[in-house]
Amino acid sequence: MTLNLLSPLDGRYAETTAPLRDHFSEFAFLRDRARVELDFLTALSKTGLVRPLSGSESALLESVLANFSDADAELILEYERKTRHDVKAIEYFIQSKLLDSLADLIPWIHFGLTSEDTNSLGQAIALKESRDKVILPNLQSLIVNLTDFALRYKSVSMLARTHGQFAVPTTLGKEFAVYIARLKKTRDDISAFRFEAKLTGAVGNFNALQAAAPQVDWPAFSREFVSSFGLEPNLLTTQILPYDNWVRYFDLIRLTNSILIDFAQDIWRYISDGYLKQAVVAGEVGSSTMPQKVNPIDFENAEGNLGVANSLFTHYAQKLTISRLQRDLSDSTVRRTFGSALGHSLLAWTNFQRGLKRIAPDEEKLKAELNAHWEVVSEGAQTILRAAGKSDAYESLKDQTRGRVLTETDYKAWCNSIAVDDETRRKLKSLSPETYIGLAIELTDKLLDKPV
Numbered sequence: 131m132t133l134n135l136l137s138p139l140d141g142r143y144a145e146t147t148a149p150l151r152d153h154f155s156e157f158a159f160l161r162d163r164a165r166v167e168l169d170f171l172t173a174l175s176k177t178g179l180v181r182p183l184s185g186s187e188s189a190l191l192e193s194v195l196a197n198f199s200d201a202d203a204e205l206i207l208e209y210e211r212k213t214r215h216d217v218k219a220i221e222y223f224i225q226s227k228l229l230d231s232l233a234d235l236i237p238w239i240h241f242g243l244t245s246e247d248t249n250s251l252g253q254a255i256a257l258k259e260s261r262d263k264v265i266l267p268n269l270q271s272l273i274v275n276l277t278d279f280a281l282r283y284k285s286v287s288m289l290a291r292t293h294g295q296f297a298v299p300t301t302l303g304k305e306f307a308v309y310i311a312r313l314k315k316t317r318d319d320i321s322a323f324r325f326e327a328k329l330t331g332a333v334g335n336f337n338a339l340q341a342a343a344p345q346v347d348w349p350a351f352s353r354e355f356v357s358s359f360g361l362e363p364n365l366l367t368t369q370i371l372p373y374d375n376w377v378r379y380f381d382l383i384r385l386t387n388s389i390l391i392d393f394a395q396d397i398w399r400y401i402s403d404g405y406l407k408q409a410v411v412a413g414e415v416g417s418s419t420m421p422q423k424v425n426p427i428d429f430e431n432a433e434g435n436l437g438v439a440n441s442l443f444t445h446y447a448q449k450l451t452i453s454r455l456q457r458d459l460s461d462s463t464v465r466r467t468f469g470s471a472l473g474h475s476l477l478a479w480t481n482f483q484r485g486l487k488r489i490a491p492d493e494e495k496l497k498a499e500l501n502a503h504w505e506v507v508s509e510g511a512q513t514i515l516r517a518a519g520k521s522d523a524y525e526s527l528k529d530q531t532r533g534r535v536l537t538e539t540d541y542k543a544w545c546n547s548i549a550v551d552d553e554t555r556r557k558l559k560s561l562s563p564e565t566y567i568g569l570a571i572e573l574t575d576k577l578l579d580k581p582v
Contacts, residue, residue: 139473146480147473153260154469160206161198163220163252168195171238173355177346180238187232194227217245242339244332246457250371253465254327254361257376260472261320269317269386272479273310275486277578280306284574287564288405288496289506298509299500299563302405302491304570307577309393316386323382324362326375329355333456334367370457373450380471384443387436387475390482394433397489401426404495409488428485435478442471500563504541505531507561514561518554538562 135141152158168191174180183191202223209219221240228235240248284303289296329352331337336348349365356363364371400406408424416425449464500506508531515523530536530544545558 137470139470139477143473143477146477149264150260150469150473150476153256153264154472157200157203158256159252159466160203160220161195162255163217163248164198164202164206164224165195165255166248166251167220167224167240168192169358170241170243170355171235173351173358174238174241177343177351179241179343179346180235190231194224215245217248220248242331242336242342243329244369246370247329247331249462249465251327251329251356251359251361253468254325254371254376255359257379257468258325258360261323261325261379264476265383265472266317266321268476268479269313269320272483273313273317275483276306276310276313279486280304280310280574281578283491284571284578286491286493286496287500287567288491289499289503289563296503296506298506299567301567301570301574302496304567304574305396307574309389311577312389313386316382316389320379320382320386323379324375325379326364326371327356327359327361328352328364328367328371330365330367333369368453368456370453370461373446373461377447377450380443380446383472383475384440387440387443387478390478391433391436391440394429394436394482397429397485398426398433401429401489404492406489407492409490411488426485428481428488432478432482432485435474435481439471439474439478442467442474446471497564501538503535504538504563505534505536506563507541507566510561510566511558514554514557515548515550518550520550 132141132144135144139147171180172183172188172191175183205226206216206219206223209222210216213219213222217240224239225236228239280303282303283306284301286302287299288302288305289298290300290305291297328334331339336352339346339348352365353363362375364375397406401408408426410424414424416422446464450461453461508527512523512527515526520526526548536544542559545555548555548558550558
């Protein structure tokens, strides 16, 4: 069956993306909107417009949601095939559930609402609950695993590169720590984000509700009802909720993904340059024709899926911030792809973590490369000379090192030849590519010593 599915998220990658189905599948969207409509009935009963509900009647309404099944979803879709209107189909479904024992409540189903009241609440619930149950836990897991890796290799020296050229040494752990710090910031912003929703009527003015029951404070009702789902009420809308708020959330995910694209490309390069070794797993194949290959497929898969996700997030920013007058339906079909954008993100994060488990530094390679390039300590040497009062420190080192490869013998010979006092000469000779790492270890410890 899965072989015939159109999307790889539901086929090839179904196991990885499964946690998002409970929030963004068609079933979930139908269920969450039924939840909004049922809760709306309960909220109305507290205003005095609708008679008070007994305990058993409230339990009956709650059971409709608690027992919401595939058969219920199919019934809604059957109504929709006739009406060609998804929210009206949900209204008819709820009517069918109340017909026997709560028929007097039927006029109050979807009372004074517009479809976008139901839709925006349903989708905001999905965004919030998927953030709390899926997105944040998986991002946190990625950060924890990266932190473990960075701490394990915080003292492993390596040559850094700027402009693709050998620069000065750093440590592998510190290079990872930079990305961890960036990811922690986006994680914290994602965690603190408040999702907006609306319940303001057909053009945002509570027209129908105010006409039918002017004695009710509808803005206060809206605030309380929207807040009951843990959402932020927006009382100044057109027929639709302005999607600026949701776009800001997606931009945070997009930024997270962009950071990880940067990271994945760096790791790919480290593997290509031999800085990182990949575990050889029995039975796996790296090429259909080249038996020796071990490919960085997890990081490549992550990079590809991060790009797909970010293309969708970029489209949301371009599309959902624009609407023809009060609204048009071109937003509706776009909003149904939220699960796809988040699914490709989740898939990428999972593959990144899988790849992380299969890499380790080739410390002999890193050490050999460091010791083959003593010219990289020239930054430290010229700075020591500056501190000793040498006005031509930079220029003299440039003449000795620019475009050249120095051995340890070359460097030590230069240290002995330069006219400086004994203390300065001692400082110069104390430099080496392996130890010229500044505060890399301390900086890594300082960042990663804090709660992850």
